Amino acid sequence: MYQSLKKLSDHSYIEIHRCYLDTDTVKDILWAHPASIDLLHAFLQVLIIDCKYKTNMYRLSLMEIIGVTSTEMTFSIVFAYVKNEWKDNSSWCLDRLRSLMHG
Numbered sequence: 001m002y003q004s005l006k007k008l009s010d011h012s013y014i015e016i017h018r019c020y021l022d023t024d025t026v027k028d029i030l031w032a033h034p035a036s037i038d039l040l041h042a043f044l045q046v047l048i049i050d051c052k053y054k055t056n057m058y059r060l061s062l063m064e065i066i067g068v069t070s071t072e073m074t075f076s077i078v079f080a081y082v083k084n085e086w087k088d089n090s091s092w093c094l095d096r097l098r099s100l101m102h103g
Helices: 002-010 033-040 086-103
Strands: 014-019 025-031 047-053 062-070 073-084
Touching: 002 014, 014 086, 025 033, 025 086, 033 062, 033 073, 033 086, 047 073, 062 086, 073 086
Parallel strands: none
Antiparallel strands: 014 025, 025 073, 047 062, 062 073
């Protein structure tokens, strides 16, 4: 996990994660490229959210948020591995996206 976080940092990705309260174990991780956030600022009218359930060896869900440009081209904004598809994790991802949009 630390290697993944370092690679994201080395390549200038925006990375946000949260851990379980009693340990340093990462529960959810979200990452985005700064160019994707720039595109989001320009085209924030349509967002598509998809969550693929338990498709990796750790049984984590992969959430992807996609934007659509005025010429109907799509671009990836944010990717997140979340522990479950529960309301708490989805709202956490959307709150982080909102902070990226306004921050």
